[in-house]
Amino acid sequence: MQVIGSDGYAQATYARIAAHAGLSSTRLISYHFADKDDLVAAVVEDVITRIGEFVGARVGVEVTAAGQLDTYLESVVAYISRDRVRMRALMEVLLAGVLPDLARAADAGPVEGILRRGQAAGEFRDFDPFVMATTIQRSVDGLPFLLEGTPELDLEAYARELVTLFRLATKVDTHG
Amino acid sequence: MQVIGSDGYAQATYARIAAHAGLSSTRLISYHFADKDDLVAAVVEDVITRIGEFVGARVGVEVTAAGQLDTYLESVVAYISRDRVRMRALMEVLLAGVLPDLARAADAGPVEGILRRGQAAGEFRDFDPFVMATTIQRSVDGLPFLLEGTPELDLEAYARELVTLFRLATKVDTHG
Amino acid sequence: MQVIGSDGYAQATYARIAAHAGLSSTRLISYHFADKDDLVAAVVEDVITRIGEFVGARVGVEVTAAGQLDTYLESVVAYISRDRVRMRALMEVLLAGVLPDLARAADAGPVEGILRRGQAAGEFRDFDPFVMATTIQRSVDGLPFLLEGTPELDLEAYARELVTLFRLATKVDTHG
Amino acid sequence: MQVIGSDGYAQATYARIAAHAGLSSTRLISYHFADKDDLVAAVVEDVITRIGEFVGARVGVEVTAAGQLDTYLESVVAYISRDRVRMRALMEVLLAGVLPDLARAADAGPVEGILRRGQAAGEFRDFDPFVMATTIQRSVDGLPFLLEGTPELDLEAYARELVTLFRLATKVDTHG
DNA sequence: CATGAATGAGCGTTCATTCAT
DNA sequence: TATGAATGAACGCTCATTCAT
Numbered sequence: 118m119q120v121i122g123s124d125g126y127a128q129a130t131y132a133r134i135a136a137h138a139g140l141s142s143t144r145l146i147s148y149h150f151a152d153k154d155d156l157v158a159a160v161v162e163d164v165i166t167r168i169g170e171f172v173g174a175r176v177g178v179e180v181t182a183a184g185q186l187d188t189y190l191e192s193v194v195a196y197i198s199r200d201r202v203r204m205r206a207l208m209e210v211l212l213a214g215v216l217p218d219l220a221r222a223a224d225a226g227p228v229e230g231i232l233r234r235g236q237a238a239g240e241f242r243d244f245d246p247f248v249m250a251t252t253i254q255r256s257v258d259g260l261p262f263l264l265e266g267t268p269e270l271d272l273e274a275y276a277r278e279l280v281t282l283f284r285l286a287t288k289v290d291t292h293g
Numbered sequence: 294m295q296v297i298g299s300d301g302y303a304q305a306t307y308a309r310i311a312a313h314a315g316l317s318s319t320r321l322i323s324y325h326f327a328d329k330d331d332l333v334a335a336v337v338e339d340v341i342t343r344i345g346e347f348v349g350a351r352v353g354v355e356v357t358a359a360g361q362l363d364t365y366l367e368s369v370v371a372y373i374s375r376d377r378v379r380m381r382a383l384m385e386v387l388l389a390g391v392l393p394d395l396a397r398a399a400d401a402g403p404v405e406g407i408l409r410r411g412q413a414a415g416e417f418r419d420f421d422p423f424v425m426a427t428t429i430q431r432s433v434d435g436l437p438f439l440l441e442g443t444p445e446l447d448l449e450a451y452a453r454e455l456v457t458l459f460r461l462a463t464k465v466d467t468h469g
Numbered sequence: 470m471q472v473i474g475s476d477g478y479a480q481a482t483y484a485r486i487a488a489h490a491g492l493s494s495t496r497l498i499s500y501h502f503a504d505k506d507d508l509v510a511a512v513v514e515d516v517i518t519r520i521g522e523f524v525g526a527r528v529g530v531e532v533t534a535a536g537q538l539d540t541y542l543e544s545v546v547a548y549i550s551r552d553r554v555r556m557r558a559l560m561e562v563l564l565a566g567v568l569p570d571l572a573r574a575a576d577a578g579p580v581e582g583i584l585r586r587g588q589a590a591g592e593f594r595d596f597d598p599f600v601m602a603t604t605i606q607r608s609v610d611g612l613p614f615l616l617e618g619t620p621e622l623d624l625e626a627y628a629r630e631l632v633t634l635f636r637l638a639t640k641v642d643t644h645g
Numbered sequence: 646m647q648v649i650g651s652d653g654y655a656q657a658t659y660a661r662i663a664a665h666a667g668l669s670s671t672r673l674i675s676y677h678f679a680d681k682d683d684l685v686a687a688v689v690e691d692v693i694t695r696i697g698e699f700v701g702a703r704v705g706v707e708v709t710a711a712g713q714l715d716t717y718l719e720s721v722v723a724y725i726s727r728d729r730v731r732m733r734a735l736m737e738v739l740l741a742g743v744l745p746d747l748a749r750a751a752d753a754g755p756v757e758g759i760l761r762r763g764q765a766a767g768e769f770r771d772f773d774p775f776v777m778a779t780t781i782q783r784s785v786d787g788l789p790f791l792l793e794g795t796p797e798l799d800l801e802a803y804a805r806e807l808v809t810l811f812r813l814a815t816k817v818d819t820h821g
Numbered sequence: 822c823a824t825g826a827a828t829g830a831g832c833g834t835t836c837a838t839t840c841a842t
Numbered sequence: 843t844a845t846g847a848a849t850g851a852a853c854g855c856t857c858a859t860t861c862a863t
Contacts, residue, residue, distance in 0.1 A: 125390055131837060142845050147838060149843095212388045214301055248454040251439070255431040263427070278424040286462045307854060318828050323855055325826090477742055483833060494849050499834060501847090564740045566653060600806040603791070607783040615779070630776040638814045659858060670824050675859060677822095 118160050122206035126213040157210055164207040171196045182235025186253075186287065187280050189228060193257045194276040197264070205261040223258055225250035232287070241287045253283055294336050298382035302389040333386055337395050340376075340383040347372045358411025362429075362463065363456050365404060369433045370452040373440070381437035399434055401426035408463070417463045429459055470512050474558035478565040509562055516559040523548045534587025538605075538639065539632050541580060545609045546628040549616070557613035575610055577602035584639070593639045605635055646688050650734035654741040685738055692735040699724045710763025714781075714815065715808050717756060721785045722804040725792070733789040751786055753778035760815070769815045781811055 120137050121129045131143035131153075140146075150156040175192040179185040197204045210216070211223045229250035235241040256279055264270055296313050297305040307319035307329075316322075326332040351368040355361040373380045386392070387399045405426035411417040432455055440446055472489050473481040483495035483505075492498075502508040527544040531537040549556045562568070563575045581602035587593040608631055616622055648665050649657045659671040659681075668674075678684040703720040707713040725732045738744070739751045757778035763769040784807055792798055 127390070130835080132835080140844080142847095143837080144839085144846075145844060153837065213303070244458065245450070245454045248451055249458065251435070252428070252432045252455070252458060255435050256428045259427070259431050274421070275424055278421045279428070282420065282425065282428060282462045286458045306852080308852080316827080318830090319854080320829075320856085321827055329854065479741070482831080484831080492848080494851090495833080496835085496850075497848055505833065566655070596810065597802070597806045600803055601810065603787070604780070604784045604807070604810060607787050608780045611779070611783050626773070627776055630773045631780065634772065634777065634780060634814045638810045640813075658856080660856080668823080670826095671858080672825080672860085673823060681858065 118163070118203055118206045121160065121209050122202035122204075126209040126215075129209075154216055157215055160206060161210055161216070164203050167200070167203065168193070168196050168207075176231075182231050182238060182240045183284070183287075185231045186228075186235070186283060189231065190253070190257065190279045190283065191276045194260065194272050194279070197257070197260050198272040201261060201264055205265065208258060208261045211258075223254065225254040228253050235287070239289070242289045244287065249283075249287065256283075294339070294379055294382045297336065297385050298378035298380075302385040302391070305385075330392055333391055334395070336382060337386055337392070340379045343376065343379065344369070344372050344383075352407075358407050358414060358416045359460070359463075361407045362404075362411070362459060365407065366429070366433065366455045366459065367452045370436065370448050370455070373433070373436050374448040377437060377440055381441065384434060384437045399430065401430040404429050411463070415465070418465045420463065425459075425463065432459075470515070470555055470558045473512065473561050474554035474556075478561040478567070481561075506568055509567055512558060513562055513568070516555045519552065519555065520545070520548050520559075528583075534583050534590060534592045535636070535639075537583045538580075538587070538635060541583065542605070542609065542631045542635065543628045546612065546624050546631070549609070549612050550624040553613060553616055557617065560610060560613045575606065577606040580605050587639070591641070594641045596639065601635075601639065608635075646691070646731055646734045649688065649737050650730035650732075654737040654743075657737075682744055685743055688734060689738055689744070692731050695728070695731065696721070696724050696735075704759075710759050710766060710768045711812070711815075713759045714756075714763070714811060717759065718781070718785065718807045718811065719804045722788065722800050722807070725785070725788050726800040729789060729792055733793065736786060736789045739786075751782065753782040756781050763815070767817070770817045772815065777811075777815065784811075 120134050124133070131146050134146060135141070135143045146156065150159065172189065172192045176185050176188050179188050208223075225247070229246050232241060232244075232246040232250055236243065236246065260272075260275070264272075296310050300309070307322050310322060311317075311319045322332065326335065348365065348368045352361050352364050355364050384399075387395065401423070405422050408417060408420075408422040408425055412419065412422065436448075436451070440448075472486050476485070483498050486498060487493075487495045498508065502511065524541065524544045528537050528540050531540050560575075563572065577599070581598045584593060584596075584598040584601055588595065588598065612624075612627070616624075648662050652661070659674050662674060663669075663671045674684065678687065700717065700720045704713050704716050707716050736751075753775070757774050760769060760772075760774040760778055764771065764774065788800075788803070792800075
């Protein structure tokens with residue numbers, strides 16, 4: 118995970134992973150994982166479990182869809198902030214396009230669910246939930262790469278901007 | 294370009310490119326391009342020139358920042374729609390992280406410029422232009438990959454949704 | 470070493486070395502050596518250690534500079550005689566000009582040291598030690614190639630001729 | 646010749662030669678020469694003709710074998726001095742071992758002839774002419790490479806030292 | 822005399838993976 | 843749990859050379 122997250126997926130060869138882990142043979146990697154797909158799947162599994170628990174615990178306590186959306190954005194950004202290497206590792210794998218099955222990790226399904234419930238409850242205006250959910254998901258999943266270039270980025274402010282942005286984009290029309 | 298766009302950057306080896314082009318030797322690729330970076334740079338150069346001209350011509354005729362933003366979204370999506378392979382090739386290269394100099398092709402600078410001018414002109418509310426521009430850029434640059442999974446996606450409708458979304462997110466507050 | 474020594478440095482490709490060693494893949498060469506320079510360095514290191522020990526042990530027991538020079542010529546020729554392949558491998562590498570750092574293996578420094586000490590002790594006449602040392606060194610380091618063309622060459626006689634030659638060339642003028 | 650002489654034989658590829666000559670295609674080389682051996686042979690032919698004429702003209706006017714030997718050493722060194730690039734090109738080709746037929750260019754035959762005539766005339770002592778000739782030849786043919794490392798080397802002094810060295814090594818014993 | 826397009830073999834090197842302890 | 847030896851395929855790239863003008 119550290120190798121993928123720090124040097125990119127392309128650098129995550131058995132040789133480099135073994136070197137980073139202080140192993141004198143790549144054999145041990147093959148011993149623990151059936152093949153490279155298996156190794157990568159384990160990495161992804163680990164990260165999506167962590168972020169899923171972190172975000173799920175926070176979103177779960179919200180009752181309104183609007184509150185859940187706000188909390189989703191804030192907690193995803195917060196998780197990225199405190200676990201940059203793992204998150205970049207995850208995004209590297211997803212963008213590399215290995216194991217298409219793993220794409221679910223970055224799909225906008227959960228967000229789309231929130232949006233649909235919000236529309237049903239009259240909290241959100243009448244937009245296409247797929248487009249909105251995809252846009253929301255994309256607004257955060259590039260952050261690990263952005264942080265690489267500008268590590269000093271103020272992520273709390275970034276999250277506040279996103280919350281405002283999508284509140285305005287989703288709320289029901291109030292005027293005339 | 295076709296190989297990168299159809300099979301991904303990782304598959305774009307000299308052998309595969311030569312096979313696709315009907316060449317009996319990879320030698321001719323090395324004959325025309327100094328090295329692989331040179332080849333990739335040529336691909337990127339070509340696509341950014343095309344999309345730049347397409348989008349630039351349309352955005353250039355707009356006078357208001359709001360009009361430019363609408364047109365930017367619509368024309369980028371329209372270009373992606375009619376040149377899917379090339380656009381996916383471009384995104385593949387950018388995401389692969391080869392040639393960091395090429396990152397400009399996907400940076401949000403031009404959009405940020407539009408946003409700042411719109412704020413100065415009082416057309417837009419007071420948001421962080423960098424965050425907004427990044428979000429706008431990300432909302433479209435994942436489309437080539439989305440199209441791969443769902444080629445029948447209605448891109449005109451997608452563009453209309455994005456236009457509405459970012460109009461609401463950027464417009465000045467009107468209610469008391 | 471056998472491949473370089475028998476077929477020349479230009480023929481010493483990974484493929485040929487692997488074939489000669491009975492390996493089914495060149496991969497194992499890369500496995501043991503960082504790159505080709507590393508492999509070549511190991512070859513050179515081995516040979517110069519061997520010849521250094523052989524010649525050093527014999528020259529070291531001599532007390533006079535004249536005796537050391539005689540013994541140097543005799544023992545270098547003797548070593549070449551009994552280890553032809555390794556010595557030709559060494560000369561191939563040096564002449565190929567790879568790894569300029571290795572040039573020390575063929576430089577005339579040690580011989581020049583003997584000559585200077587001999588002049589200081591009044592054993593040798595007043596010649597340019599650099600020119601003499603270079604000539605002495607050259608007189609032996611072409612022998613591996615000479616042996617290739619005429620393997621039946623009588624090296625003991627060759628050494629005796631060289632000893633006489635350089636005795637006459639270095640000794641103090643005796644006649645009035 | 647310039648490419649071989651300046652950058653070494655290994656660098657003398659068709660591509661580099663064409664670049665050096667300002668040609669836009671290597672095709673012209675293939676047009677003039679049957680193959681690479683033919684090209685190299687032409688280079689060698691040219692240089693050995695030049696040095697042969699230069700040295701031959703000077704040695705030819707000497708009547709004694711001793712005078713011919715002195716003049717041979719002086720004129721070979723003088724030619725090396727004034728035509729360094731060509732001479733290094735010649736030595737590069739010979740040492741590279743291409744075209745074994747060309748080895749005659751560096752063989753000690755002519756010198757051996759002088760030595761034999763000198764012995765027959767009683768000018769030289771009774772040494773092995775082959776060993777002496779080889780040593781003499783080697784004493785000068787490494788000079789082009791030596792000059793590369795130390796271009797400021799005083800070649801006139803070098804030649805004088807060699808002349809003295811081999812006079813002493815060849816002259817008849819005068820003392821008891 | 823000169824060009825650019827095209828070729829096939831070979832280069833050193835790296836890949837994930839397997840074998841034998 | 844851990845090692846080093848060994849594998850075969852593929853990588854980007856360069857070689858001298860040929861084809862068609």
